[in-house]
Amino acid sequence: MQNLPHFKGLKVKAWFLIGLLILMMPLILLAQTTIVITDEDIQANQKVYWTSNNIYVLDGLVFVEEGAELHIEAGTVIKGKSNPTNNDNTSALIIAQGAKIFAEGTANAPIIFTAESDDLNDQTDLSISDRGLWGGLIILGKAAINTSSGVGQIEGIDPNEPRAAYGGGSNPDDGDSSGVLRYVSIRHGGSEIAPGDEINGLTLGAVGSGTMIEYVEVISNLDDGVEWFGGTVNIKYLVSAFNADDGVDYDEGFRGKGQFWFVLQGEDFAGRCAEQDGGTTPEDGQPYSIPVISNATYLGPGVEAFPQGDGGEQLIFRDNAGGKYYNSIFTEYNGGQGGIAIRVEDLTSGEDSRSRLESGDLVLSNNIWWNFGAGNTLDLFAPQEFVRTHLTNNNNQVVDPQLTNISSCNADIDPRPKPNGPAASGAVDVNDDFFENVDYYGAFDPNKPLWTDGWTAVSQYGTVTDIEEELTYQPVTNYYIIKNYPNPFNPTTTIECNLPVSGKVKIEIYNAVGQKVATLLDAYQSAGTYKTVWTAKNMPSGIYFYKLTAKDQVLTNKMILLK
Numbered sequence: 001m002q003n004l005p006h007f008k009g010l011k012v013k014a015w016f017l018i019g020l021l022i023l024m025m026p027l028i029l030l031a032q033t034t035i036v037i038t039d040e041d042i043q044a045n046q047k048v049y050w051t052s053n054n055i056y057v058l059d060g061l062v063f064v065e066e067g068a069e070l071h072i073e074a075g076t077v078i079k080g081k082s083n084p085t086n087n088d089n090t091s092a093l094i095i096a097q098g099a100k101i102f103a104e105g106t107a108n109a110p111i112i113f114t115a116e117s118d119d120l121n122d123q124t125d126l127s128i129s130d131r132g133l134w135g136g137l138i139i140l141g142k143a144a145i146n147t148s149s150g151v152g153q154i155e156g157i158d159p160n161e162p163r164a165a166y167g168g169g170s171n172p173d174d175g176d177s178s179g180v181l182r183y184v185s186i187r188h189g190g191s192e193i194a195p196g197d198e199i200n201g202l203t204l205g206a207v208g209s210g211t212m213i214e215y216v217e218v219i220s221n222l223d224d225g226v227e228w229f230g231g232t233v234n235i236k237y238l239v240s241a242f243n244a245d246d247g248v249d250y251d252e253g254f255r256g257k258g259q260f261w262f263v264l265q266g267e268d269f270a271g272r273c274a275e276q277d278g279g280t281t282p283e284d285g286q287p288y289s290i291p292v293i294s295n296a297t298y299l300g301p302g303v304e305a306f307p308q309g310d311g312g313e314q315l316i317f318r319d320n321a322g323g324k325y326y327n328s329i330f331t332e333y334n335g336g337q338g339g340i341a342i343r344v345e346d347l348t349s350g351e352d353s354r355s356r357l358e359s360g361d362l363v364l365s366n367n368i369w370w371n372f373g374a375g376n377t378l379d380l381f382a383p384q385e386f387v388r389t390h391l392t393n394n395n396n397q398v399v400d401p402q403l404t405n406i407s408s409c410n411a412d413i414d415p416r417p418k419p420n421g422p423a424a425s426g427a428v429d430v431n432d433d434f435f436e437n438v439d440y441y442g443a444f445d446p447n448k449p450l451w452t453d454g455w456t457a458v459s460q461y462g463t464v465t466d467i468e469e470e471l472t473y474q475p476v477t478n479y480y481i482i483k484n485y486p487n488p489f490n491p492t493t494t495i496e497c498n499l500p501v502s503g504k505v506k507i508e509i510y511n512a513v514g515q516k517v518a519t520l521l522d523a524y525q526s527a528g529t530y531k532t533v534w535t536a537k538n539m540p541s542g543i544y545f546y547k548l549t550a551k552d553q554v555l556t557n558k559m560i561l562l563k
Contacts, residue, residue: 037062038086044068052076052109057116058134060088063163066098074183075109079116080134082191090191092135092156092199095178096163097142105183107215110455113137114187123461126188128242129268132222136189136199140165141207144172145230146253146278146285152206152229156199166205167230174232174255176208183215183455190222190244198223201243207233209256217456218243224275225263228254228291234434235261237451241458242266247298251277251319253287257434260451261296262415262443264458265333267305272313273298273333278320284351290322290361294430297415297442299406300333303373312338314372317353318345322361327427329401329417329442331370339373341381357390365394366428368401368441369514378513391513397422398514399545400556401441413464416444422545422556481555482507482548484534488560491537495520497548502526506549509534512542520546536561 034055042048045067050056052075059081064070072078080091093113095101105111112120115133119125126133138154145152145167157164168176190198201218202225209232217239218225225240230252238261240247247263247270263273279285300314314333317323330341344362345353356362369391372381378398382388402421404414417423423441430437440446450459450466458464481498495507505525509518517539520532536544541563548555 039063042068042070047071049073050076050078055079057081058091058093060084060086061090061092061094061135061157063094063096064099064101065096065163069100069102069179070095072101072103072111074105074111076111077120078111078113079118080113080189081116082133089193090135090199092138094138094157094163095140097140097165100177100179101139101181102179103181103184105215105455107183107455110183110185112185112187113189114185115189118188126220128220128266128461128463130188131220131244132190132192132198133188135191136201136203136221137186138199138203138205139178139207139211140205141178141211141231141233142168142173142176143206143208143231143233144168144174144253144287145206146287146289147281148285152252154203154205154229156193156197156203168206172206174208175210176206177210178207179211181211181213181216185217185219185455185457186221187457188220192222198245200224200227200249201240202226203229204231204233205229207231209233215451215455217241217452217458219457224249224271227251228256230254232256234258238262239452239456239458240264241463242270244269245271246275247271247273249275249277250289250291250323251321252280252289253278253285254289254291255287256291257432258291258293259295259435260443261293262452263296263298264413264415264464265299265301267301270301272316272335273300273330274315276315276317276321276323278318278322278353278356280319283319288320288322288356288361290324290356292324292326292430292432294326294328294435295427295438295441295443296325296328297444298328298330298333299403299413299415300331300335302332302406303334303339303371305334313340313343315342317343317356317362319353320345320351320356321353322356324363324365325367326365326430327438327441328367329370329403329423330367331401331403332406333371334373339381340383341369341372341374342387344384344387346384346386354386357386363394364391364396366426367396368423369396369398370400376514395512395543397512397543397545399510400554402556411462414450414466415442415464416450417442417446419446420555420557421446422558426558482546482557484546484557484559488562489536490561490563491539492533492535493559495532495534495546496529497532498529499525499527499550503550505530506547507532508547508549510545510547512544517544
């Protein structure tokens with residue numbers, strides 16, 4: 001309900017106020033109106049406006065047809081029926097080729113797509129395990145896909161529905177615009193159209209780079225969080241959380257760009273954090289899938305969680321897929337069939353994703369890998385030798401990124417790197433105007449509030465929150481400190497640590513792939529400041545990490561040996 005007008009300083013009699021309220025009752029009732037939307041309500045070439053003083057309920061599959069524009073005001077709520085009154089098996093909003101959606105929310109007034117049963121005034125009525133209560137949001141464009149015909153029929157919709165087509169065929173438009181999604185939260189979707197055939201939370205079929213998508217969340221979907229079928233659309237600030245299949249999934253020649261992506265998998269059921277496919281018919285069709293992604297944080301449910309889902313690996317590249325990841329964090333993944341970090345398709349003949357890696361179309365550079373069910377060394381979580389070689393040669397690190405709080409998968413998660421941890425600095429410039437040049441790894445700035453605050457369900461449910469007290473991690477005079485000088489060094493550096501209390505102290509050195517190369521100290525020490533010299537005369541040039549373990553503290557810093 002909207003607030004009643006406030007007449008500051010105006011003295012009126014009680015009877016006048018009562019009369020005024022009576023006169024305003026029609027407006028109050030109007031503010032609570034629920035409007036049911038069917039497929040007949042948005043026809044070709046119309047401009048339709050949905051406003052925040054109404055709740056819009058999708059009754060079945062609702063298409064925004066070619067030439068039409070749907071404008072959604074900030075703060076508007078759209079709900080989907082789980083049992084439509086027509087013959088459709090679920091409800092969804094589909095933006096057809098040639099149509100546009102302008103869903104422009106704000107951080108204080110996001111646009112929310114959710115199930116009809118979701119009471120947004122009661123944060124306890126649905127849980128993160130409530131999935132498949134309606135369909136989802138589908139956007140279809142005219143950019144290129146790599147099928148033999150260049151045209152496809154989007155999954156989850158009747159294959160005989162002509163408005164479900166996507167792809168530009170023989171005349172694709174990679175700059176095609178389907179409108180704007182900004183500050184949009186998509187919740188509790190993914191209904192099954194047929195057994196095993198669900199709708200993704202956000203489906204992007206051949207969507208072009210003229211479309212703007214940023215600050216979008218998909219939470220608790222029964223299928224993938226977001227899936228791209230070809231196209232070139234770019235996305236910044238993406239949340240995919242607690243979805244029952246993959247966090248993100250691309251195929252059919254997707255070539256967009258992404259930055260600040262946060263995937264969070266649940267303990268109850270989930271697939272991979274990222275399933276990355278190339279072609280379908282044919283698998284080696286062109287254009288290849290080669291998106292460029294920087295500053296992703298892919299967070300599994302934790303290695304102690306019960307392995308579930310169909311994904312034995314956190315990332316998979318297959319069907320000739322490429323893709324490029326920079327400055328990202330991959331961690332806390334168990335998996336259903338082994339709990340490894342990465343697998344790259346390696347066929348005995350023909351092109352495959354290994355071919356994409358060897359040709360430079362698949363690149364994993366300057367990323368952090370840590371804590372997998374298969375084990376925490378490179379040879380265990382990356383079982384393919386050619387993948388290990390690639391990771392080692394491209395400045396990947398096996399080191400604890402020291403995220404502020406990930407002790408529970410379901411509550412009080414703070415995925416920011418600690419300000420003096422290894423993920424707080426050292427990111428590289430991707431050299432593309434789309435990407436913001438930041439110094440930290442992963443999706444979140446260690447020294448700023450979470451960009452998920454307020455507008456997302458993960459924030460409103462208390463799942464992802466700022467833990468302010470953890471930001472006092474920078475050392476003070478009575479705190480543990482570890483630093484080295486000089487840095488870079490050759491071949492000797494001094495590691496200094498401050499111990500506020502007595503206790504057992506260990507200082508260890510690790511190389512960039514997580515192998516321990518030296519233990520400098522492992523003994524009881526009194527409180528005070530200590531200096532230890534490490535001479536790396538017989539070690540190769542590169543990045544090394546020194547770790548202090550003392551009482552309840554584990555501190556890690558980076559140093560560079562330059563010969």
